[in-house]
């Protein structure tokens with residue numbers, strides 16, 4: 001059977017200070033009036049029934065997820081700590097395999113915006129059909145519109161069925177110059193970060209490329225549904241070296257295929273990504289959730305809280321106000337918020353702001 005696996009344990013640190021450890025961005029109403037994880041569930045429900053929607057998350061978020069989604073506890077796969085997406089997806093694979101030896105997993109991040117529900121459903125059905133036999137790791141390719149260095153790039157090879165191509169090359173997060181050259185070539189997609197594969201196929205690829213992780217996952221597999229499960233997961237997670245599925249498996253596998261897509265997609269990975277979905281004034285400023293008194297301010301993004309935000313002679317800046325933290329930085333440095341958060345999180349004095 002086909003299951004959805006929603007990855008929802010990330011900290012969303014590029015969205016700090018709006019996103020906090022206690023309430024990361026997937027649980028916030030970032031675009032529209034529903035939380036991002038609710039939108040993810042709604043998007044998939046026409047294709048996969050709720051009883052087969054699973055969420056992998058840090059154990060601290062279980063109450064939030066139950067409250068927002070009303071998902072059965074057996075479908076919430078709890079991680080004791082964050083070890084990136086290869087282990088998160090690997091854990092879901094062993095949990096599902098124990099339930100269903102032919103499980104097909106539709107792996108979805110919990111924080112994307114997709115416009116074009118019909119096209120999305122159509123693509124997903126094709127992806128599921130392509131993955132069902134177990135030969136392929138199916139990715140969904142987005143036609144790139146800018147040399148974004150925060151994404152993975154997929155070069156398409158031979159067309160094996162209409163709209164389905166062998167992956168010639170998968171390059172995770174190239175620098176901007178390399179990304180530019182990919183776009184000029186015209187044969188590259190962005191990796192959407194959504195994947196479809198059989199759980200057993202994924203585990204065979206993990207065995208080949210991440211053997212240590214595979215051994216941990218097999219020990220977890222043995223313990224699933226026994227009284228030892230939580231303890232074994234905690235033991236193994238403490239040993240796992242975190243790596244993303246993209247660097248760990250997708251860049252190395254020979255079994256990836258890519259589907260051409262036609263829906264509008266964004267991963268809302270950073271504040272500037274969010275900016276693309278918000279209204280702008282005549283000076284190209286985004287002013288959200290507050291009043292602003294601006295004099296000669298241009299191309300600036302202001303996400304407010306309760307206060308009036310006033311400014312003079314500012315250009316290309318990001319201002320994020322919350323009850324206890326005010327963040328100010330140039331817009332083109334907004335990816336560095338993740339580094340700032342890492343640095344601040346290492347300091348006891350700032351822990352309460354994280």
Ligand SMILES: Nc1nc2c(ncn2[C@@H]2O[C@H](COP(=O)(O)OP(=O)(O)OP(=O)(O)O)[C@@H](O)[C@H]2O)c(=O)[nH]1
Pocket residue numbers: 007008009010011012013014015026056057058079081082083084085088108109110111269338
């Ligand atoms: N369960 C689980 N989910 C994860 C983990 N890391 C990331 N995710 C989820 O995977 C998706 C993509 O995550 P990223 O955008 O790479 O990371 P993020 O933590 O959301 O954001 P940043 O901290 O800003 O990079 C999101 O839905 C995250 O919630 C993890 O270790 N465990």
Ligand SMILES: O=P(O)(O)O[C@H]1O[C@H](CO)[C@@H](O)[C@H](O)[C@@H]1O
Pocket residue numbers: 150151152153172173190191192193244246267269
């Ligand atoms: O972990 P990150 O930074 O969100 O990157 C992942 O998602 C990107 C799309 O959101 C993909 O483009 C990347 O290849 C990767 O899967």
